[in-house]
Amino acid sequence: MGFSALLDILGSTIVGGMLLLILFRMNDAAVENNYNFSGEKIVQQNLTEVVRLLEYDFRKIGYCKDWKQIPDPTKAILYADSNGIKFLTDIVTTADPLGDGVPDVIYYYVNPGDTLTSQTPNPNDVILYRVVNNETPKGANLGITKFKLTYYDALGNEITSFPPAPPLGIATIQIDIAVENPYAYGNDYSFDKRVIWRQIRLAARNLGNR
Numbered sequence: 353m354g355f356s357a358l359l360d361i362l363g364s365t366i367v368g369g370m371l372l373l374i375l376f377r378m379n380d381a382a383v384e385n386n387y388n389f390s391g392e393k394i395v396q397q398n399l400t401e402v403v404r405l406l407e408y409d410f411r412k413i414g415y416c417k418d419w420k421q422i423p424d425p426t427k428a429i430l431y432a433d434s435n436g437i438k439f440l441t442d443i444v445t446t447a448d449p450l451g452d453g454v455p456d457v458i459y460y461y462v463n464p465g466d467t468l469t470s471q472t473p474n475p476n477d478v479i480l481y482r483v484v485n486n487e488t489p490k491g492a493n494l495g496i497t498k499f500k501l502t503y504y505d506a507l508g509n510e511i512t513s514f515p516p517a518p519p520l521g522i523a524t525i526q527i528d529i530a531v532e533n534p535y536a537y538g539n540d541y542s543f544d545k546r547v548i549w550r551q552i553r554l555a556a557r558n559l560g561n562r
Contacts, residue, residue: 414558418453436461
C-alpha cells in the first residue's frame with residue numbers, strides 16, 4: 353500500500369471521526385432541547401396551579417358566608433411575615449359552594465430549612481405548606497424555590513413591622529414566587545436558565561370594616 357493511500361485512509365478516518373463527533377453533539381443538543389422544553393412546560397403548569405390556588409385563597413381572606421362569624425374583618429389576618437401568613441376565611445367546597453358559615457383558619461408558609469434534597473436533585477427546592485385549621489401540614493413539591501410575601505397598608509406603604517395582635521393593618525399583599533425544574537438537564541440550575549417567576553399584588557378586599 354502506497355504512502356498516498358495511507359494518507360487517504362488517515363484523512364478519511366479523521367473526517368469520519370469529526371462527522372461522528374458532530375452527530376453525537378447534535379444528538380445531545382436535541383435531547384437537551386427536548387428535555388428543557390418538556391421541563392419548562394411542566395414548570396409553567398406548576399407555577400400556574402400554585403398562583404391560581406394562592407389567588408383564590410388570598411382573595412377570600414376575611415370572607416364568611418355568615419358575616420356575623422367574622423364581625424371585624426380587619427382582624428381576619430392572624431399572623432404575617434415574609435415567609436408565611438395565617439388568616440380566617442370560609443372554605444368553599446362542592447357541597448358548600450358559598451361556604452358553611454363557619455370560619456376556617458388557613459396557614460401558608462415555607463420553612464427555608466425544609467429542603468427536598470432527598471426527593472429531587474435541585475438544591476433550591478423548598479416546600480410550600482398549606483394548613484387548614486388543625487390538620488397535619490401538607491406540603492406541595494412543585495419545584496418552588498422562592499416564596500416571599502410583602503405587605504402594604506391602605507396608603508400603599510410597605511409594612512415592616514406588625515403589632516402583637518390583629519388588626520395588622522394589611523390592605524395589599526404582594527406575592528413573589530419562583531419555580532424551577534426539579535430535574536434540570538445536566539443538573540444545571542443557573543437562575544437565568546431554569547427559573548420562571550411571577551409577582552402578584554392582591555388587594556384584600558374583605559378586610560375593610562363593614
